[in-house]
Amino acid sequence: MIVEMYEVAVYGSTSGAVASAIQAAKLGRKTVLISPHDHIGGIQVEGLGSTDIDNQTEFQNSPSVGGLALELHRRLSKYYGRLDWLEEVLAERKKVPEVWKFEPRVLEEVIRSWLDEYSPLLSITKASLSAVERDGNVVTGLKLTNGQLVRAKYFIEATYEGDFLAAAGISTALGREPSAQYNESLAGVRDDTRYTQFEVPIDPYREAGNVSSGLLYGISSEPFGKPGDGDQHLAAYSYRLPLTDVEGNKLPIYKPEGYDPSHYDLHRRYLQAGGKLYLPRLKGIPNRKTDLIGSEAVLSTDLLGMNDDWPSANDQGRQKILDETATFTKGLLWFFANDESVPLEIRQEWSKFGYCLDEFPDNNHFPRQIYVRDARRMVSDYIITQHTASEHDGEEHDPYPVAIAYWPTDTHCARRVVRDGVVHNEGFIFKDKHQWRPFGISYRSLVPKRSEAINVLTATCPSSSHVGYGAVRIEHQFYELGQACANACDIALRESDALACVQDVSYEVLRERLLEQGAILDVSLVGKPDFTLV
Structure with a gap:
């Protein structure tokens, strides 16, 4: 077995992994970025080009973007020749969503170049984790699927799934806590899900009115349950889909192998009942590309109930989920553009768009990974809850901030079930029921x-x-958290020859470091949402 020695080991392919690795190397630490995926950058290199910066009516969150997150956007803007525009937006505190948007292929190119700047101090290994070695409460090494044993002084978990935490035996939570656990009114089964809810009643059975005929595809047989109860369900994942209407860069929407028309019977029945399908739209991403996020409509690309097994699945299990959900998603686009049950004007609009020929060339121009919005979460002595994010029933602001979360409590629907005899989407939380x-x-x-x-x-x-x-769980915030983690590792490494505890890192030293690096830590300076605009 090949043994490699480092000061800092980062495990993950995400935005948080990129920031952690770059910041550790910038500080002169021998660092390894262990990426379980071939493409590094997380969901932003897999289709998310319409960033969650300044894209909502009632708030402007760009003043909270700092540090490496802002440096990334400066690099992107330099690539696009719009750096002066970005600097003007920053200086005058303008709200211009388009200046923050990008193409996934461009982001990957920028990240690749950025990582290369720190070679050879920063090494990149592409492999998955097979086991974690530890001595008491000290992690000593990571065994990888490529046969390497990586030893390091400090380790940073930077996957979406929490794979390293689980393998290391560190406490995590998965699913939805009951409302009573943290006294959260939004927790658990949602009694009143309004966002992306069916606006017309839909019979859920294959033969309308016949319970014994079984449920239409995509509807769970699970009982609705009691509002506020916890469960193991996750917010829906989806592919983030860049499509384009530029003829020279368009692969027409095609029928995928394994297409099953019965998987879209719910959509047909919804149309028959007077429901409205949605249309692809451009959002200011360069070169006329969409970013379909999954929650644009009642029946869009969010995969309700199709991803619950993802966090606990092995690589083969996750690949199976990817394959099944890719087939469904490609089939959905084919349905929108071709099925005769879809109104002609909608088919014509969808047919104008196709997959981008300059994106994902190694996967027939379809994203390689799915948007993991919700998986394992660490459980420590301090826990961020609804109260942390609430204005009126909130707790005191924490005195140890390393970044600012400036986004509503946002979880996509977790289930599609039968409630009171009709189809019901359950679980969406976004801007509702409390002033965040x-x-x-x-x-x-x-x-x-x-x-x-x-x-x-x-x-x-x-x-x-x-x-x-x-x-x-917002991408630019993961950059800022990764930067904080790397600085904490460096501070701990400087404190003594012995292994210093990350729990004992001086916050005053960390805070001073982060401020010097351009981080935004004072929540009073970034503004608040104006709910009168909703």
Whole structure:
């Protein structure tokens, strides 16, 4: 077995992994980025080009973007020849969503170049984790599927799934807590799901009115349950889909192998009942590309109930989920553009668009990975909850912020079930039922319990409830958390020859470092949402 020695080891392919690795190397630390995927950059290199910056009516969150997250956007703007425009937007505090948007292929190119700047101090290994070695509450090494054993002083979890945390035996949560656990009114089964809800009643059975005929594809037989009860369901995943209407860059929407027309019977019945399908639209991404996010409509590309097994599945199991959901998603686009049950004007609009020939050339121009919005979350001594993100029933602002979460508590629907005899989408939380607020993401949410590990941090799975995580899980915020994790590792490495505990890192030193690096930590400076505009 090949043994490699490092000061900092980062596990993941996400935005948080990129930031952690770059910041650690910038500080002169011998660093390894272990990427379980061939393409590094997370969902932003897999289709998410319409960033969650300044794209909502009632708030402007760009003043909270700093540090490496802002440097990334400066690099992107330089690539596009719009850096002066970005600097003007920043200087005058303008709200211009388009200046923050990009193409996935461009982001991957920018990230690849950025990582290369720190070679050979920063090494990149593409392999998955097979086991974690530890000595008490000290993680000592990672065994990888390529036969390497990576040893390091400090380790950063930077997957969306929390794979390293689970393998290391660090406490995590999965699914939705009951409302009573943290006294969260938005937790658990949702009694009143309004966002992306059916506006017309739809019979759920294959033969209308015949319970014994079984349910239409995509509807769970699980009982609705009791509002507020917890369960193991996850917010729906989806592919983030860049399509284009540029003829010279368009692969027409095609019928996928394995297409099953019965999988879209719910959509046909919805149309028959007077329901409205949605249309692809351009959002200001360069070169006329869409970014279909999954929740544009009642029946869009969100995969309700199709991804619950993802976090616990192995590589082969996840590939199976990817294959099945890719077939369904490609089939859905084919249905929109070709099925005779779809109104002609809708078919014509969808037929104008196709897959981008300059994106994902190694996967027939379809994203290689899915948007993992919700998986394992670390459980530490401090937990981000609905109250952390609430204006009126909220807790005091935490005194140890390393970044600002400026986004509503946002979790997509978790289930599609039968309720009162009709189809019901359940679980969406977005801007409803409470007045949310921006808040400082505490350093304490990035470190595990001392009894479980003293040399581990996480940039992407902070200690949080299901509701609380919905406000944290934004890509530019993961960059900022990754930057904080790397700085904490460097501070710990400087404190003594012995292994210093990440729980004991001086926050004052960390704060000063982050401010010098352009981080935004004072929540009073970034503004608040104006709910009168909703």
